[in-house]
Amino acid sequence: MSTISEIDPSFRDSILSGSLRLFAWLSMLFVIFPLFVISMLAFNSGSFLAFPPEGFSLQWFSETASDPGWIEAIRNSFVVAALASVIATSIGGSAAYALYRYDYQFGIAIVGLAIIPVLIPPVILAVMFLTFFAMLGSHGSIWNVVIAHAIFLTPFPFFMISQGLKDVDRSYEEAARNLGASQLTAVRTITLPLVGPNIVAGFLFAFILSLNEYIIAWLLAGFASPTVPVQIFTSLRYNYSPTIAVVSLFFITVTIVALALAEYLTDGLWE
Amino acid sequence: MPGVTLEGVTKEYPGGVTAVDDVSLVVDEGEFVTLVGPSGCGKTTTLRTIAGFEQATAGTVGIAGMEVNNTPPDGRDTGMVFQDFALFPHMTVAENIAYGLEVRDEDDETIDARVQEMLELVELPETADRKPTQLSGGQQQRIAVARAVAPKPSVLLLDEPLASLDKKLRETMQVELSRIQKKLGITTLLVTHNQKEALTMSDRVVVMNDGTFEQVDTPEQVYSNPSSPFVADFIGNANLFDGTVVETTGAGETTVNCGGISLQAISSKSQQPGQSVTAVIRPENIDLADRSVTTDGGVSVTTIDGTITFTQFGGGQTEFFVETETGQDITMIQQSEHTRLKTGDHVELQIRSSDVLLFPNA
Amino acid sequence: MSTDTTTVERITGLGAVFQRTKYLLISYPALILGIFVVIPIGILFVVSFFQNIEGGFYEPALTLENYARFFGSDLYRGRVLYTLRLAAIVSAITLVVGYPIAYYISQLSSRLWRRIYISTIISTLFLTFIIRAFAWQVLLESDSVVPMIGAAIGIMDEASSLVPSYFALVVSMVYVFLPFMVITLYVTLKNIDRSLIEASRDLGAGPITTFIRVTLPLSKNGIISGVLLVFTLSLGIFVLPRILANPPQWTIAVLVGEQVGVEGNVPFGAAISVVILTTVLIMFAIGGYLMDDDSEVTNA
Numbered sequence: 058m059s060t061i062s063e064i065d066p067s068f069r070d071s072i073l074s075g076s077l078r079l080f081a082w083l084s085m086l087f088v089i090f091p092l093f094v095i096s097m098l099a100f101n102s103g104s105f106l107a108f109p110p111e112g113f114s115l116q117w118f119s120e121t122a123s124d125p126g127w128i129e130a131i132r133n134s135f136v137v138a139a140l141a142s143v144i145a146t147s148i149g150g151s152a153a154y155a156l157y158r159y160d161y162q163f164g165i166a167i168v169g170l171a172i173i174p175v176l177i178p179p180v181i182l183a184v185m186f187l188t189f190f191a192m193l194g195s196h197g198s199i200w201n202v203v204i205a206h207a208i209f210l211t212p213f214p215f216f217m218i219s220q221g222l223k224d225v226d227r228s229y230e231e232a233a234r235n236l237g238a239s240q241l242t243a244v245r246t247i248t249l250p251l252v253g254p255n256i257v258a259g260f261l262f263a264f265i266l267s268l269n270e271y272i273i274a275w276l277l278a279g280f281a282s283p284t285v286p287v288q289i290f291t292s293l294r295y296n297y298s299p300t301i302a303v304v305s306l307f308f309i310t311v312t313i314v315a316l317a318l319a320e321y322l323t324d325g326l327w328e
Numbered sequence: 329m330p331g332v333t334l335e336g337v338t339k340e341y342p343g344g345v346t347a348v349d350d351v352s353l354v355v356d357e358g359e360f361v362t363l364v365g366p367s368g369c370g371k372t373t374t375l376r377t378i379a380g381f382e383q384a385t386a387g388t389v390g391i392a393g394m395e396v397n398n399t400p401p402d403g404r405d406t407g408m409v410f411q412d413f414a415l416f417p418h419m420t421v422a423e424n425i426a427y428g429l430e431v432r433d434e435d436d437e438t439i440d441a442r443v444q445e446m447l448e449l450v451e452l453p454e455t456a457d458r459k460p461t462q463l464s465g466g467q468q469q470r471i472a473v474a475r476a477v478a479p480k481p482s483v484l485l486l487d488e489p490l491a492s493l494d495k496k497l498r499e500t501m502q503v504e505l506s507r508i509q510k511k512l513g514i515t516t517l518l519v520t521h522n523q524k525e526a527l528t529m530s531d532r533v534v535v536m537n538d539g540t541f542e543q544v545d546t547p548e549q550v551y552s553n554p555s556s557p558f559v560a561d562f563i564g565n566a567n568l569f570d571g572t573v574v575e576t577t578g579a580g581e582t583t584v585n586c587g588g589i590s591l592q593a594i595s596s597k598s599q600q601p602g603q604s605v606t607a608v609i610r611p612e613n614i615d616l617a618d619r620s621v622t623t624d625g626g627v628s629v630t631t632i633d634g635t636i637t638f639t640q641f642g643g644g645q646t647e648f649f650v651e652t653e654t655g656q657d658i659t660m661i662q663q664s665e666h667t668r669l670k671t672g673d674h675v676e677l678q679i680r681s682s683d684v685l686l687f688p689n690a
Numbered sequence: 691m692s693t694d695t696t697t698v699e700r701i702t703g704l705g706a707v708f709q710r711t712k713y714l715l716i717s718y719p720a721l722i723l724g725i726f727v728v729i730p731i732g733i734l735f736v737v738s739f740f741q742n743i744e745g746g747f748y749e750p751a752l753t754l755e756n757y758a759r760f761f762g763s764d765l766y767r768g769r770v771l772y773t774l775r776l777a778a779i780v781s782a783i784t785l786v787v788g789y790p791i792a793y794y795i796s797q798l799s800s801r802l803w804r805r806i807y808i809s810t811i812i813s814t815l816f817l818t819f820i821i822r823a824f825a826w827q828v829l830l831e832s833d834s835v836v837p838m839i840g841a842a843i844g845i846m847d848e849a850s851s852l853v854p855s856y857f858a859l860v861v862s863m864v865y866v867f868l869p870f871m872v873i874t875l876y877v878t879l880k881n882i883d884r885s886l887i888e889a890s891r892d893l894g895a896g897p898i899t900t901f902i903r904v905t906l907p908l909s910k911n912g913i914i915s916g917v918l919l920v921f922t923l924s925l926g927i928f929v930l931p932r933i934l935a936n937p938p939q940w941t942i943a944v945l946v947g948e949q950v951g952v953e954g955n956v957p958f959g960a961a962i963s964v965v966i967l968t969t970v971l972i973m974f975a976i977g978g979y980l981m982d983d984d985s986e987v988t989n990a
Binding site: 226228229231232233234235236237238239240242243246247250251 | 379380381400401402406407408410411412414416417418427428431432475476479
Binding site: 077078081092151155161181183185186187189191208211269272276289290308313316317 | 711712715719795812821822897926943959963
């Protein structure tokens with residue numbers, strides 16, 4: 058330590074912060090690089106997945122667009138994601154608002170239930186729901202995936218909306234009621250606009266997580282009604298075609314756009 | 329027609345906490361009443377019970393002659409100014425003021441006219457299109473008032489409206505609020521812990537303590553004729569002494585022994601010798617003694633010797649902490665420019681018996 | 691003072707409406723969560739005692755054979771230990787790599803840059819593990835970039851495939867979980883009062899000393915959360931070991947998936963799941979206990 062303290066302090070400071078910055082940049086590169094790789098692969102003119110790619114071509118895009126297997130998978134993924142996210146947001150949102158507005162003796166139990174799905178490893182959630190639906194006599198149905206995803210995703214809108222509500226002073230609703238608004242009107246005109254961004258962000262979160270979820274989709278719907286991740290998995294094992302890269306690129310783009318939207322709407326989601 | 333009536337109103341919380349204990353009050357139409365008391369005395373709970381945010385556990389609440397116990401807040405004809413103003417951040421000033429009218433489905437013309445009228449009432453017409461966060465504290469205050477009275481409620485409720493303002497602004501706003509209230513002639517209830525506000529702004533003052541109304545009177549009466557040591561201590565400054573009555577004469581002149589000081593007082597109620605009492609003397613009523621008199625204007629006088637232990641300069645007035653020769657503490661206030669006293673000085677204090685208030689201890 | 695309890699309980703008119711809305715509102719989420727969370731967990735537990743039948747069926751029973759098979763088998767016991775060790779390694783590496791990143795971002799003065807960094811990191815979080823696993827598989831293949839560089843530098847004898855392998859597994863897991871660690875640490879770090887750092891510098895401590903004696907202890911909660919998160923995720927990850935590692939290197943979670951999805955032995959899979967779930971709960975209990983200790987600012 059003494060050697061370091063003998064060096065001129067400002068010089069030492071800049072070395073330290075410089076190396077820190079370098080490390081951070083390299084790490085970011087490390088994080089982004091594989092995604093960059095996939096994107097490159099999508100434009101590959103060769104017929105196999107390999108990096109570096111042989112040449113530039115858009116052939117795989119048209120291949121993917123005309124492949125019924127992929128089309129079905131993409132459609133399944135989006136339908137499941139949309140439905141599950143709406144349900145998850147409704148459960149998470151109503152729980153968040155109820156806990157914000159009222160005091161319940163069993164309030165802590167609700168919070169626990171709302172959060173638990175994210176603590177359980179997805180593979181176990183998958184097995185759980187598999188047995189649950191089996192008891193009800195339902196096997197291999199895409200609707201099971203919708204329900205399982207809805208529960209699995211509930212913690213995210215719940216958390217986001219709770220955070221947003223924390224910033225909404227309770228006296229706003231009271232002021233509105235004092236001015237003559239019914240409880241419903243007060244929520245609609247005051248509280249809702251103020252947490253609107255959080256609701257949308259929570260929905261987007263859930264949506265993307267559903268799109269990208271593999272194990273629950275696989276165990277509950279299997280190869281009968283595959284979602285994109287399941288289809289990718291099958292392709293990786295069996296035909297290993299660059300169409301995987303195309304679909305991945307598509308998903309990456311959707312993810313980034315949705316997140317940028319959420320970030321923009323909430324004006325600094327993570328602050 | 330009375331503006332607000334409270335009859336035997338009690339608010340109990342599960343768990344046994346009684347925030348408001350059997351209080352009754354009639355506020356006349358157009359009257360400005362202040363509820364004042366220390367933190368936790370129940371004044372805000374009382375206000376919120378009138379507004380409808382709390383349900384009375386017993387008793388009746390009436391507004392403009394109608395019983396409103398089972399009416400929700402949106403059905404009561406009250407306008408409330410919240411402590412932190414609660415101006416809707418996602419709406420402009422004009423939209424905030426218009427809110428109460430929009431909710432009542434008034435037509436656009438009426439709303440626009442009313443908003444304009446309100447902005448002129450609080451003298452802030454230029455702020456119409458700004459957001460609340462762009463206003464200063466004092467401006468937000470005034471807009472909050474404008475918003476509350478825009479729907480023409482019969483009662484205006486203010487929950488510690490000046491608490492978050494600095495001193496200069498507070499004094500300005502006190503005048504403003506009084507002006508607006510007089511102009512509108514609206515029944516007003518204000519809650520504050522600041523006794524000065526209570527005295528300057530109100531027609532009547534309610535001093536509240538521990539859930540009950542200790543005294544309901546005009547500011548002058550509450551100040552000069554406090555009904556209990558608590559009121560005397562809370563409103564204005566006070567020196568309190570425990571003592572025992574020694575003797576009384578026919579004219580009400582009473583001698584009280586306060587830990588060695590023989591205090592001369594005038595009491596309207598006859599006190600029995602041996603009665604335990606609390607004597608209250610306001611610091612501004614203590615003078616430096618003029619040795620040559622034992623009476624002052626026909627009123628007997630108590631003289632006490634002591635030493636100044638601490639001096640607190642406060643601008644126009646200076647407060648002197650005096651330790652009497654009997655070992656008790658007494659506070660005296662003098663005009664700063666008329667005094668040359670300092671810490672360590674020996675003083676002789678003089679108190680007129682008519683300035684001593686006596687309260688029997690239960 | 692009224693002590694009549696019936697006065698308090700008998701809430702009429704306005705009060706009754708209030709109560710009704712209050713319970714009506716919570717009944718929707720409470721009911722759904724109750725049905726679809728509590729019951730499935732219960733069923734999982736119950737099924738783990740069922741009897742397996744060939745071909746993906748099972749019949750109700752109360753047998754301990756699933757648990758007996760699990761705990762009695764060297765394979766499974768060993769695999770649990772292997773998974774725990776792997777999780778620990780991955781957590782440690784992720785912590786060491788992620789902390790400087792989180793620290794760097796937290797002390798950036800430009801809000802825009804902070805948002806950019808954090809958004810980018812979080813974006814990667816959402817990509818399915820499969821896509822990221824897939825990316826690494828491509829990179830680590832025999833005629834791909836990484837092995838070629840490795841051979842050129844001399845670390846490797848020849849440019850052979852690095853995948854599937856333990857190395858590929860660890861690298862990909864660190865890669866995939868890094869964002870979780872960074873975000874968790876970042877949230878804690880950014881909440882550390884700047885004036886504490888300034889006070890330390892003002893008292894004469896250099897940046898390294900300040901870091902070790904002030905920042906690090908204050909970020910203790912973040913570290914524990916981050917490690918707990920990554921460790922738990924490692925225990926439960928299915929896709930990465932399945933694709934990027936050889937069967938002997940598959941984690942216990944993969945075994946569960948294989949048992950249920952391929953072998954069709956649901957009761958056994960359920961039993962293993964219960965074991966894993968219990969482990970996770972214990973970990974959280976430990977973590978929660980550790981985090982309850984108030985972090986101390988070290989004595990200067």
